[in-house]
Amino acid sequence: MSSTLPRLGWFALALLGAVALGVVALTRGEPVNAVWLVIAAICTYLIAYRLYGLFIAEKVMSLDPNRQTPAVRYNDGLDYVPTNKYVLFGHHFAAIAGAGPLVGPVLAAQMGYLPGTLWILAGVVFAGAVQDMLVLVISSRRDGRSLGDIIRTEMGPVAGAIALVGVLLIMIIIVAILALVVVNALAGSPWGTFTVFSTVPTALIMGIYGRFIRPGRVGEMSLIGFVLLMAALVYGRTVSLSPDLAPLFTFTGPQLAIIMMAYGFVASVLPVWLLLAPRDYLTTFLKIGTICALAVGIMVVLPDLKMPAVTQFTDGTGPVFSGSLFPFLFITIACGAVSGFHALISSGTTPKMLENETQARFIGFGGMLMESFVAIMAMIAASVIEPGIYFAMNSPAAKIGTDVVSAAAAVSSWGFVITPDMLAQVAKDVGETSILSRTGGAPTLAVGMAHIFSKVIGGTAMMGVWYHFAILFEALFILTTVDAGTRVARFMIQDMVGSVVPAYKATKSWFNNVTGSAAAVACWGYFLYAGVTDPLGGINTLWPLFGISNQMLAGIALIMCSVVLFKMKRGKYAWVSLFPTAWLLICTLTAGYQKVFSDNPAIGFWKHGQKFADALAQGKVLAPAKTLEQMSKIVFNDYVDATLALAFVLVVLAMCFYGVTGIIKARANPKVTVIEVGGEVGHA
Amino acid sequence: MLEEFKEFYSRVKQTSRLMVGIPDYDNYVAHRKTTHPGLPVMSYEEFFRERQDSRYTRRISGCC
Numbered sequence: 075m076s077s078t079l080p081r082l083g084w085f086a087l088a089l090l091g092a093v094a095l096g097v098v099a100l101t102r103g104e105p106v107n108a109v110w111l112v113i114a115a116i117c118t119y120l121i122a123y124r125l126y127g128l129f130i131a132e133k134v135m136s137l138d139p140n141r142q143t144p145a146v147r148y149n150d151g152l153d154y155v156p157t158n159k160y161v162l163f164g165h166h167f168a169a170i171a172g173a174g175p176l177v178g179p180v181l182a183a184q185m186g187y188l189p190g191t192l193w194i195l196a197g198v199v200f201a202g203a204v205q206d207m208l209v210l211v212i213s214s215r216r217d218g219r220s221l222g223d224i225i226r227t228e229m230g231p232v233a234g235a236i237a238l239v240g241v242l243l244i245m246i247i248i249v250a251i252l253a254l255v256v257v258n259a260l261a262g263s264p265w266g267t268f269t270v271f272s273t274v275p276t277a278l279i280m281g282i283y284g285r286f287i288r289p290g291r292v293g294e295m296s297l298i299g300f301v302l303l304m305a306a307l308v309y310g311r312t313v314s315l316s317p318d319l320a321p322l323f324t325f326t327g328p329q330l331a332i333i334m335m336a337y338g339f340v341a342s343v344l345p346v347w348l349l350l351a352p353r354d355y356l357t358t359f360l361k362i363g364t365i366c367a368l369a370v371g372i373m374v375v376l377p378d379l380k381m382p383a384v385t386q387f388t389d390g391t392g393p394v395f396s397g398s399l400f401p402f403l404f405i406t407i408a409c410g411a412v413s414g415f416h417a418l419i420s421s422g423t424t425p426k427m428l429e430n431e432t433q434a435r436f437i438g439f440g441g442m443l444m445e446s447f448v449a450i451m452a453m454i455a456a457s458v459i460e461p462g463i464y465f466a467m468n469s470p471a472a473k474i475g476t477d478v479v480s481a482a483a484a485v486s487s488w489g490f491v492i493t494p495d496m497l498a499q500v501a502k503d504v505g506e507t508s509i510l511s512r513t514g515g516a517p518t519l520a521v522g523m524a525h526i527f528s529k530v531i532g533g534t535a536m537m538g539v540w541y542h543f544a545i546l547f548e549a550l551f552i553l554t555t556v557d558a559g560t561r562v563a564r565f566m567i568q569d570m571v572g573s574v575v576p577a578y579k580a581t582k583s584w585f586n587n588v589t590g591s592a593a594a595v596a597c598w599g600y601f602l603y604a605g606v607t608d609p610l611g612g613i614n615t616l617w618p619l620f621g622i623s624n625q626m627l628a629g630i631a632l633i634m635c636s637v638v639l640f641k642m643k644r645g646k647y648a649w650v651s652l653f654p655t656a657w658l659l660i661c662t663l664t665a666g667y668q669k670v671f672s673d674n675p676a677i678g679f680w681k682h683g684q685k686f687a688d689a690l691a692q693g694k695v696l697a698p699a700k701t702l703e704q705m706s707k708i709v710f711n712d713y714v715d716a717t718l719a720l721a722f723v724l725v726v727l728a729m730c731f732y733g734v735t736g737i738i739k740a741r742a743n744p745k746v747t748v749i750e751v752g753g754e755v756g757h758a
Numbered sequence: 759m760l761e762e763f764k765e766f767y768s769r770v771k772q773t774s775r776l777m778v779g780i781p782d783y784d785n786y787v788a789h790r791k792t793t794h795p796g797l798p799v800m801s802y803e804e805f806f807r808e809r810q811d812s813r814y815t816r817r818i819s820g821c822c
Contacts, residue, residue, distance in 0.1 A: 149793070151786030152809065157776065164773035290806030292775060346814040347807070354813075355778045362777070427781075561814060581815065 084124065091117025098383075099188060105378035108454045111187070112372065115195060115450045119443040122199040127439040130204065134639070134647040135211050137432045144218040145427050154218070156429040159436055165427070166441045168358050169419045170206075171365065173252050173552050174409025174624070175449040177515035180522075181617060182406045183456040183464065184394040186384035189403050190453055197404075197411025198446035201654035205628055206416045207438030208635040208651060213421035214428050215750040221421040225634050227749055228641065233732035237630055240725045242566045243718070244414070244623040246594075249559040250601035251620040252552045253338075254612050255514035257330040257602070259549060264323040265314035265505055265542050267330075270549045271323065272306035273353060274337075280352035292355055299356045307542055311505060327606040334556065335599040341557040342564055342591040350557045357554040364547045368451050371526040381457035381464065386489070393469035394513070395614055396676045397668065401661040405621030410449025412654065414627025416442065455522030456515075462492025463500055463509070467518050470611030471511045472698045481510050505538030513613040516552075520544035563594035604711045609698030615711075618669055619718060622662050626726050629658040633733035640740040641748040648737075655733075659726060666723040670716050679719060683712030779813035780806065 094114035098106060131137045148154040157165070182190035209221065216224055222241065226234025260267045276299050284295040313319045325333070341349050390398030395406055409415065420438060428434065456464060465485045466474060474484040478494040485492050501509045504524060509517065524540035532540070565581065568590045572579030578586055605612020632655040639648040672678030675685045689696045690705045699705045740747055772782055783802050790799045800808060 149789060151789035152781065153812070155781045155785065157781070158769065158772070161769060161773045161776055165776040168777035289803040290780075292778060292780060293771075347810055350814055351778075351810050358777050359774065423779075427776075558814070565815075 084121070087117050088121055091121065098191065102383065105380060106383070107376055107378055108372055108458065109376050111191060111379070111450060111454055114191075115447060118195050118199065119447070122203070123435075123440060123443060126199060127203070127207070127435045130207060130439070130650060131432065131435040134644065134650050135208070135434075137211065137434060139430055139432045141215075141431050143214055143428045143431055144425060145429060148217070148426075153423075154426045157427040159429060159433045162424065162427050162429070162433070163437050163441060164362075166419065166424045166437050167444055168362060169423065170409075170413070170416050170441060170445055171361065171448055172409070172555060173255065173516075173548065174413060174415070175445055176452045176519055176548065177255060178407040178410055178621070179449045179453040180456040180515035180518050181394050181468070181613070182403055183381055183453060184385065184392040184468065185388045185399060185403060186382050187379055187453055187457040188383040189388065189399055190407055191450065193403055193407055194411050194446055194449045194453065197407070198442060201628070201632070201658065202410075202412035202416070202446065203439040203442040204650060204654060205412060205414075205632055205635070206420050206442040207434055209417045209420040209631055210425055210428070210438035211431065211434045212635065212638055214425040214431060214434065217751055218426040219421065221417050221631060221634070224421060224638075225630070228634060228638055229732050229736050233729060233736075236725055236728050236732075238566070238570075240623075240627060240630060240722075240729075241418070242563060242570070243721065243725075244627055245559050245563045245566065246597045247601065247616070247620050247623050247718075248415075249338075249556050249563070250598040250605065251613075251616050252559075253331070253334050253556050253598065253602045254605040254616060255516050256549045256552050256556075257327050257334060257606055258512055258514040258611075258613070259516045259520075259545050260325070260330055261327040262324060262508065263314075263506055263545075264320040265310040265538070266545045266549070267323040267325060268313045268319075269303075269306050269310040269542055269546050270553070272310075273303065273356070273546075273550055273553070274349070276302040276306070277349050277353040277356070280355070281348040284352060285347050295352060296355050296359055299352065300359070303356065303360075303546070307539065307546060310542060311538060314505060328603070331599070331603050331606045334602065335595050337553075338556050338560045338598075339591055339595045342560040342594065343587055350554075350561070353550070353557070354554050357551040360547055361551050364544075365448055365451075368455070368523060368526070369447075371523075371530055372451060372454055375526050375529045377454070377458040377526060377529075379454065379457040380459065381461050385461075390677070393465065393473045395617055396674075397618065397665070401665040401668070402618065402621075404657075404661040405618060405625050405665050407449065408621050408624040408628075410446050410452075412625065412628045412658065413445075414624050414629070414631055416445075417627060417631035452519055455519050455526065457522075458525055459518070459522050460490075460492065460496070462486065462490040463497065463521070464518060465490050466492065466497055467509050467512045467521070468515075469511060470513060470609075470614060472609055472611070474510065476510065478508075478510065503534055503537040504541035506541075511611060513611045515613075516545065516548045519548065560591065560594050560598070563597065564590040567593050600714075604707075604714070607707070608711070609704075609708075615715065618665060619715060619722075622666050622669070622719065622722050625658050625662045626722050629655055629662060629726055630729045632658065633729050637733055637736040637740065638748055640737045641746065643740075643746050645737075645741065659730065662726055663723060666719050666726070669719040670723070679712045679716035683709045683716065686712065780809050 091114055094110045097110045098114055145154050145156040179190050213219055222234055222238050225237045260270060280295045280299045288294055313323060388399040462485050466481045474481040478497040482492050482494040482497055520541045523544040524537050527540040528537045568578055568586055580586055605616050608615055632651045635651040636648050636655055639651060668677050670680055673681055675682040686696055686705055687709045695705055699708055783805055786805060787799055
């Protein structure tokens with residue numbers, strides 16, 4: 075009896091989830107309420123956690139409550155601290171949650187909410203959560219070492235070096251694309267620009283307060299910062315309406331790109347306590363708070379999804395990103411389904427604080443499920459606004475023109491009826507001059523969030539404040555990623571150059587600091603600038619590169635997990651990581667191949683570059699370029715992008731090779747060949 | 759009830775601080791006193807600075 079009741083409960087939960095998914099998937103013609111999406115997601119997560127998570131914990135990895143974790147073995151009260159599992163869950167979630175799960179689903183909504191939702195749910199259960207948990211356990215059994223280190227010791231030095239190059243490329247692309255999202259959100263928006271700019275003096279005040287006035291009082295600092303930020307948010311409206319002040323904060327995309335680069339450089343060179351750390355505090359608390367508020371908002375408002383379940387753009391002709399559902403949906407939504415970046419966190423701070431190995435399921439698997447839920451909420455926010463508005467915001471100007479009349483005509487011709495008045499009205503409601511071609515996902519998400527929040531508090535009158543609050547929230551944590559990413563890229567460059575010129579490794583040297591930061595900024599700045607000046611709207615070009623790189627890293631991490639499973643002589647369970655590895659490799663390699671070699675110039679960088687190069691040779695100018703100079707710029711950018719996509723493909727293939735040889739070697743050896751620490755208590 | 763609330767509040771506080779890379783200071787002090795008696799213990803201000811510097815000089819951190 076005692077075991078029947080819980081079983082009945084789980085069965086009922088499975089049934090509820092199936093019904094909810096059925097409603098989401100099968101309803102046609104009438105709007106589906108967002109609550110069905112939420113129920114389907116939560117039931118999926120609970121069942122996956124209870125069954126698959128437990129299976130991985132008990133059978134695949136044999137988590138052992140008696141095995142000493144690095145936190146216990148090296149407890150120093152600083153880096154290695156046995157930490158309560160709920161506290162550590164919060165830390166881990168705050169570290170993995172960022173712009174990725176919010177932006178990807180918004181872009182993927184061009185194919186309708188259904189394909190993206192199904193991939194988010196299936197991806198997280200079979201790939202994302204598995205990767206995060208396996209890497210966490212594997213790192214925890216190796217003193218909390220990093221992904222690069224583990225690959226080096228388990229798969230050899232060459233594989234380790236290739237993985238490191240891959241990580242550097244990802245850092246560069248991720249910073250460039252996220253900076254581009256912010257630039258697109260702020261271009262021509264004095265309210266948004268003023269609010270986001272004011273975060274810099276706010277952070278400086280917080281930094282000085284927390285360093286000299288009341289050292290280390292994080293709560294007080296953050297409260298001061300929050301109050302200043304909200305004041306800036308409200309005052310931003312006044313700025314945007316003032317004919318004197320508004321022009322001071324109205325910039326074009328290229329101007330903002332230059333400002334971002336200058337800012338990234340300064341933030342990387344300045345001491346961390348002055349700018350980076352205080353902004354990080356604000357970002358983290360605002361991020362967690364807003365995510366919780368969005369969850370509450372959706373549950374209170376219970377909005378209808380206006381986006382169709384599936385649109386005609388699954389065929390690859392969509393305006394937001396080019397390419398058909400397979401493989402491009404699976405790289406557009408990276409974080410939220412599976413994100414290679416998490417492998418860096420799961421082999422970073424978290425394994426050093428794990429109190430007990432068995433908690434890896436709650437923190438690794440559970441943390442990723444939570445992140446997936448953020449992606450589902452982003453999908454909901456993008457789908458509750460009128461599809462016509464969604465497409466007007468996310469299509470490049472090359473496709474819809476630059477005024478409301480042409481945009482409304484173009485979008486309506488795709489079957490998403492919208493009038494010029496409605497487009498103008500939305501812009502007015504959110505306090506912007508225009509919402510057209512605000513690509514990058516952040517502004518769309520902000521409109522969706524404003525739509526939901528204003529139904530709880532304030533109505534239409536508050537739309538503008540909520541919209542800019544959402545923009546601020548996104549811009550803030552993206553800028554923190556830009557700062558932190560620039561620093562990380564700088565350290566990696568210093569490390570790489572330092573292996574040839576050892577003096578360059580010294581991180582305290584002023585010369586190294588300045589040149590290293592400049593090199594890091596130049597790398598991502600190039601892609602940012604190319605993206606901003608790209609007539610097709612850089613998101614269309616660059617987001618696939620970001621997706622490919624992120625999924626590539628996930629593929630690398632999962633290859634490593636598979637090799638480790640074979641070395642542990644647990645090959646019979648290796649399908650747990652081999653299956654998602656295979657899927658990710660198929661997706662990234664197909665997408666990478668198409669981005670390089672596709673005959674369709676809308677997809678293939680090489681073909682696109684050739685088309686423009688041929689025209690250039692004949693002295694012709696092709697739209698959207700306006701001058702011959704722009705033409706040659708497009709050709710150059712295309713070739714750089716093609717080279718980068720090819721580099722990603724080669725990195726994946728090389729890691730595949732080392733993975734396969736590693737597995738063959740492990741299978742040939744009858745002994746366990748894995749290099750773990752702390753199998754028995756006191757063994758270390 | 760009050761005890762439970764206090765416990766909950768302290769957990770929330772601890773979580774918030776760890777989210778930004780500052781582990782529990784009391785735990786650090788307790789650890790130094792029990793495992794390294796007689797050795798110097800950083801003041802809270804020193805501890806805070808040390809943790810802040812360490813968070814951003816780590817080789818890889820991320821957010822996605």
